[in-house]
Amino acid sequence: MRIQSNEAHESDGRVRANAQPYDTLRASLELPPYATEALAALEAAGHESWVVGGFVRDALLGRTSSDVDIATRAFWREARGVFEDCGWHVHETGTAHGTITVVIDGHALEVTTFRSDGPYEDARHPQRVSFVRTIEEDLARRDFTVNALAYHPERGLLDPFGGRFDIETRMIRAVGDPDRRFAEDALRILRACRFVAQLGFSIDEDTYRGMLANKGLLPLISVERVAHELSALLLGPFAGDALMSTVDALSAVLPELVSMKGFEQRTPYHIYDVLEHTARVIDGVPAYPLVRWAALFHDMGKPAAFFAGNDGVGHFYGHARISVELARGIMRRLSMPGSFSERVLELVERHDDDIASTSKAVKRALARLGGDAELFAALCDLKRGDAQAQAPRCIERVALADELERILDGILSENEAFSLKQLALGGRDVIALGIEQGPRVGQALNAALEAVIDGHVSNDRDELRAFVAAWRTEREDVR
Numbered sequence: 001m002r003i004q005s006n007e008a009h010e011s012d013g014r015v016r017a018n019a020q021p022y023d024t025l026r027a028s029l030e031l032p033p034y035a036t037e038a039l040a041a042l043e044a045a046g047h048e049s050w051v052v053g054g055f056v057r058d059a060l061l062g063r064t065s066s067d068v069d070i071a072t073r074a075f076w077r078e079a080r081g082v083f084e085d086c087g088w089h090v091h092e093t094g095t096a097h098g099t100i101t102v103v104i105d106g107h108a109l110e111v112t113t114f115r116s117d118g119p120y121e122d123a124r125h126p127q128r129v130s131f132v133r134t135i136e137e138d139l140a141r142r143d144f145t146v147n148a149l150a151y152h153p154e155r156g157l158l159d160p161f162g163g164r165f166d167i168e169t170r171m172i173r174a175v176g177d178p179d180r181r182f183a184e185d186a187l188r189i190l191r192a193c194r195f196v197a198q199l200g201f202s203i204d205e206d207t208y209r210g211m212l213a214n215k216g217l218l219p220l221i222s223v224e225r226v227a228h229e230l231s232a233l234l235l236g237p238f239a240g241d242a243l244m245s246t247v248d249a250l251s252a253v254l255p256e257l258v259s260m261k262g263f264e265q266r267t268p269y270h271i272y273d274v275l276e277h278t279a280r281v282i283d284g285v286p287a288y289p290l291v292r293w294a295a296l297f298h299d300m301g302k303p304a305a306f307f308a309g310n311d312g313v314g315h316f317y318g319h320a321r322i323s324v325e326l327a328r329g330i331m332r333r334l335s336m337p338g339s340f341s342e343r344v345l346e347l348v349e350r351h352d353d354d355i356a357s358t359s360k361a362v363k364r365a366l367a368r369l370g371g372d373a374e375l376f377a378a379l380c381d382l383k384r385g386d387a388q389a390q391a392p393r394c395i396e397r398v399a400l401a402d403e404l405e406r407i408l409d410g411i412l413s414e415n416e417a418f419s420l421k422q423l424a425l426g427g428r429d430v431i432a433l434g435i436e437q438g439p440r441v442g443q444a445l446n447a448a449l450e451a452v453i454d455g456h457v458s459n460d461r462d463e464l465r466a467f468v469a470a471w472r473t474e475r476e477d478v479r
Contacts, residue, residue: 029059029151034104035068036153038083038111045082047074049111050135050150050158057146060167061199070111071138071150075131076100079111097129114138117184136160143181143188144195144207145173170201178210186217190229190253193246197236203246215252226253227334234292240279243296247275256326259303266314271391274302284385290340291378294347295385297327324349343375351382357403363411363418363453371419373412380405417452417459420445425464433468440475444468 031039035051042049049072058065072079076098080090083102091101098113115129116137132138135150135158142148145163157164166173172192174181182188189211195201203211218226230253233242243250243257251258260275270277281295301322308314324345331341346369355365362376369375380401387397417423423445430444431437448464448471451457457467 029056029157031151031153032066032068032107034107035070035109037086037104038070038102038109039152041082041086042070042072042074042079042111045074045078047072047078047082048135049073050152050155052135052139052150053142053147056149056151056157057163057167059151060149060164066107068107068109070109071114071135072111073114073133073135075113076111079113083111098131115141117141140175142175143185143191145175146171146195146201148175166204170199171204172196172199172201172207173204174207174210178204178207179213182210182214183217186214187221187225187229189215189218189249190221190226190233193242193250194229194233194236196246197233197239197242199236200238200241208246208249211246211249215249218252223333223335227336230254230334231289231293234282234296235287235289237287238283239287239292240283243279243282244276254330256300256330260300263303263306264314265302265306265316266308266312268313269391269394272389274299277389280389281382281385284388285381290343290375291347291381291385293327293331293344294351294378294382297323297330297344297348298351298382298386299323300326320349320352343372343378346375347379347382350379351386353379355404357400357407359407359411359416360453360455362404362407363416366408366411366418367449367453371421373408376408377405380408417449420449422459423449423452423464424459424461425468429461429465430468433465433472435468435472444471447471 031051039049039051049070051068052071053069055065055068074082076092076095079102080092080100083090083100089103091103093099093101093110094112098115100111102109102111114132114135114137116132117129139148139150139158139160145161145166147163148159148161149163150158152158161175162173172195174188192203192207192211196203230250233239236242247257247261257275260278261273263274265272265274265277272280278296278299281298282292285291285295299316299319301319301324302316304322305316305319306314327345327348328341331344350365350368353365355361365379366373366376369379383404384398384401387394387401390397411418425445425448427441427445430441435441435444448457448467451467452459452464457463
């Protein structure tokens with residue numbers, strides 16, 4: 001499990017979080033020149049300012065980040081004036097919350113007045129904000145200790161909540177009372193899950209309890225924000241860990257996960273329950289959205305499809321079709337783009353297709369996928385990840401997926417036909433041969449494509465015309 005007790009932090013966290021001398025921090029927290037210029041301009045005008053949040057966290061982790069946010073004592077109009085005097089362009093992007101965006105040498109910096117949030121009205125947005133005079137008050141409103149850090153090139157690192165220690169011990173911990181933090185903004189629950197996936201951190205025990213106690217607020221969050229957080233989670237290098245360790249929190253937005261947790265497959269082909277198998281498949285496929293979402297969904301229908309034979313062995317006939325329907329419902333619920341959803345569903349439906357390692361079989365599979373070679377490559381990725389997450393006896397399926405992809409590369413390099421759009425013959429040619437416009441035109445073209453794939457006919461216009469003419473004659477003789 002990735003949930004950890006906070007006892008170690010309570011015993012010595014604050015001291016260790018600030019123990020490293022500032023001189024050794026300077027290199028790891030070096031700011032980009034445009035951020036340094038913005039800070040210097042504000043400070044020269046008498047406005048205390050700090051770089052805050054994710055940039056500081058990522059710098060301490062040794063991660064590259066270009067997303068720099070500045071918190072300042074200046075009110076937004078004062079900050080705007082400072083920047084305009086420097087000749088920089090300013091956008092009033094969120095002045096109700098004290099935020100402007102300044103563009104310096106093509107780089108956008110978000111600059112926000114020190115603030116404290118008032119009561120939250122919808123588990124997401126504060127009813128009002130109050131502008132405060134100290135950076136400590138500003139940091140106190142933030143979600144997690146690893147994000148409640150501030151840095152200035154001269155004053156060093158400000159860490160009032162032990163965030164640096166939590167970075168060192170790889171811990172996600174709420175600032176202050178976890179129940180209050182998540183009741184204020186339920187999206188923070190999904191942000192915590194995402195940080196586990198992106199950073200490989202664990203979640204503090206009290207923080208996780210606060211997440212579970214408030215997960216019933218997640219349906220109040222816009223589906224677009226939920227979809228964004230889930231996508232970012234799935235693309236993380238530790239996405240499988242995040243799924244396994246935070247499933248009870250994620251179930252508020254993906255209730256379909258509940259039946260997968262602990263569902264033993266009872267088959268010699270699997271050694272993990274459905275959820276852990278899914279998590280391992282997610283980690284075993286490349287980190288791009290199409291295949292990661294398909295990996296999440298591919299076996300989701302197994303609990304519903306399960307039955308045990310007389311020998312006690314589990315079977316899941318038709319589970320792919322059930323998985324497709326569950327996935328379709330989720331993606332509609334999350335308002336995901338239709339074109340992307342259809343490609344994901346195609347992978348889910350066909351992830352168990354038996355494709356022989358021959359050119360003909362691969363071209364037929366490509367034809368079933370509408371000639372989408374990229375989708376076939378994604379199917380190979382999914383099959384490879386699926387095999388790696390099964391029982392050891394299935395490992396040879398990895399080599400099969402590799403071979404299918406090698407065959408695909410050969411087909412593409414030779415420009416071999418595997419879709420109707422590649423045929424040297426079109427619908428007008430078929431109609432000109434005397435076939436009545438309607439379904440029979442498509443039937444004739446599909447028959448021609450099959451003949452080309454099988455090697456009976458070359459993808460040559462004249463040969464295809466002769467083939468279609470003979471095909472038409474055969475159908476008329478049958479009638």
